[in-house]
Amino acid sequence: MQSKRELVSKDFRYITHATSGAARQGEITTPRGVIRTPAFMPVGTVATVKALYPEQVKSSGADIVLANTYHLMLRPGAERIAKLGGLHSFMQWDGPILTDSGGFQVMSLSKIRRIEEEGATFQSHIDGSRHMLSPERSIEIQCLLDADIQMQFDECIALPADRSEVERAMQLSLRWAERSQVAFSKLANPGQALFGIVQGGTDAALRRQSAEALVAMDLPGYAVGGLAVGEGHDAMIETLENVVPFLPEDKPRYLMGVGTPQDLIEAVARGIDMFDCVLPTRNGRHGLAYTWQGRVNLRNACHADDPSPLDLKSSCPPARAYSRAYLHHLVRSGEYLGSMALTWINTVFFQQLMAEMRAAIADGTFPAWKEETLERVVRNAPKTETSP
């Protein structure tokens, strides 16, 4: 068991190339490829990044995508995907994949749920059938999917919540982290990595306690979970400031389910290396575009007669070639191409944003870049958005 875990960590490593204050630019090496950090992972919930071909995800600059244990265990089933050769070939993505453990979705999506020491029982949001997730089953599923980065099973609660409730869930998540680690050590392949998830709500003491306990487990990476669940941008940033100092320098740090361009920039400035969020894809399907001049709602009538392109700074073809009038028409008509083009545009924007951050950290201009970009890109965007 111990020897297998050592093998694993040999092929998974994180290196920092440059820093700017707490911000870091580096890379994660996995057997399936390098992840340039800070990295934004497009969300491929049910084994597809919605409305994008895998080739578009790749060419957007994404090195890694996220997929969801909860969704895939319900449909098409983890054993089925394993029998078909694993998630990578199933979804036509040969780069690294990170899978969420299912804990968050049990809380946010499933209907009736019971959380006990053993695990969570819940009803499928698809057909009402009963299912169980435990640390052991979650890791088993993630290994069946052949995920390169796997997440410990955790309990994620909605905020605001009583401190006693936050502490109970955090302590349970720590015990589940240990069980996840044992299961992972038995099942995972060399080069795969298990990340722990720091919980504790917005309580600094609980967060520190969670972080220190997880760090003592010497996991290959650490996530900050339980944020973007209703606490607001400022509380999220404050929590990061209370957590990151207790995470090791030589391991990647992943802020789960975040966020807006502002969230990403502020979190990178506080030492976060990895993100995932449905905002670029979900907002794209709803007619909202992220551009280098701020967020644009293509549904608005002001675009109906506008022949100008959406964003000439974008490297995404529809952002440069399609008129705002056409995008407006597609969105208003509920056409597939509207969702497809805006999802692509937003995915490219988020990747360009991360690439600019990496470059700015590397060449020492991050503080000035941050100030200028927040002013330019964020002025039209709401302060924070959550991603259930």
Place this chain on the structure above:
Amino acid sequence: MQSKRELVSKDFRYITHATSGAARQGEITTPRGVIRTPAFMPVGTVATVKALYPEQVKSSGADIVLANTYHLMLRPGAERIAKLGGLHSFMQWDGPILTDSGGFQVMSLSKIRRIEEEGATFQSHIDGSRHMLSPERSIEIQCLLDADIQMQFDECIALPADRSEVERAMQLSLRWAERSQVAFSKLANPGQALFGIVQGGTDAALRRQSAEALVAMDLPGYAVGGLAVGEGHDAMIETLENVVPFLPEDKPRYLMGVGTPQDLIEAVARGIDMFDCVLPTRNGRHGLAYTWQGRVNLRNACHADDPSPLDLKSSCPPARAYSRAYLHHLVRSGEYLGSMALTWINTVFFQQLMAEMRAAIADGTFPAWKEETLERVVRNAPKTETSP
């Protein structure tokens, strides 16, 4: 007026390169490019071929797309598209575009309609607003859209219908053809072409009367309309046999709103050069794939564990790379990528089918190709399908 029409016909021409019985292989030259015939036109109803990027339509082998006057007049409006530079730049398609006149959609889509000598008044299917289409207004819209091939305004009735009703609509359509021609002569650009539409239901005498009257008008092309509206495959083919002999050899012949692979093959064998139909795109969105082994319903559970690709004869990447299990999963999950990939696969299939027909007519193997392909491709498909 006369001089302008002569100019127009100068830049639009049809040439037959080869024949096999009644089947012909040729090309239509327009100022915006050559259309290889027999040709299948993907349907871009509201200025987008649903769920496809324009580049995918182009690379599928399509030389021309169809768009709908009825839909575009209601949203975003023909005057708006004209002000934005015309339909080609609006929808990012620089090849030829054919526009339907709106007659068929007034019948099939709008709510309350009154057909009078002057034209048709109807309520929008989108918001219930009142609108009018006449031959003059239909041509004006098609010219505002800058359509390369425009259709006369006609009245299309559902079959079966009384002979007197079929005759009344056919005669009205003839008078509307003349008014369409006058309007077109005033408004169209050089190289644009107006097609007449032969009506008359399944009545041979009425069809002949309609065809002869339209041919006397010396239009640049002729369509067979009013089919695929409930009469069935055999009656459609019989009607073609009653119409095509009365159409000129040196003008393209277009069968509107048709059809299945079987319909296309049988109609080409009877001398038809152009087709349009929503089947490949609509069926793609509903989980049905056209393949060289017949039609495949990806929704069926038999595909859930099938690692084999859909169609290795297809030149469409997802047909070769995605497993049937993955396509099944995407369709069952209602994912965009399922509709996108199957629409793409079907569009490529229809274009490959036309390309094979062109090659078989050119090299003299069409009869054998037809027999073999009908056996191979059509065995799983229903006999006929309509396309409202």
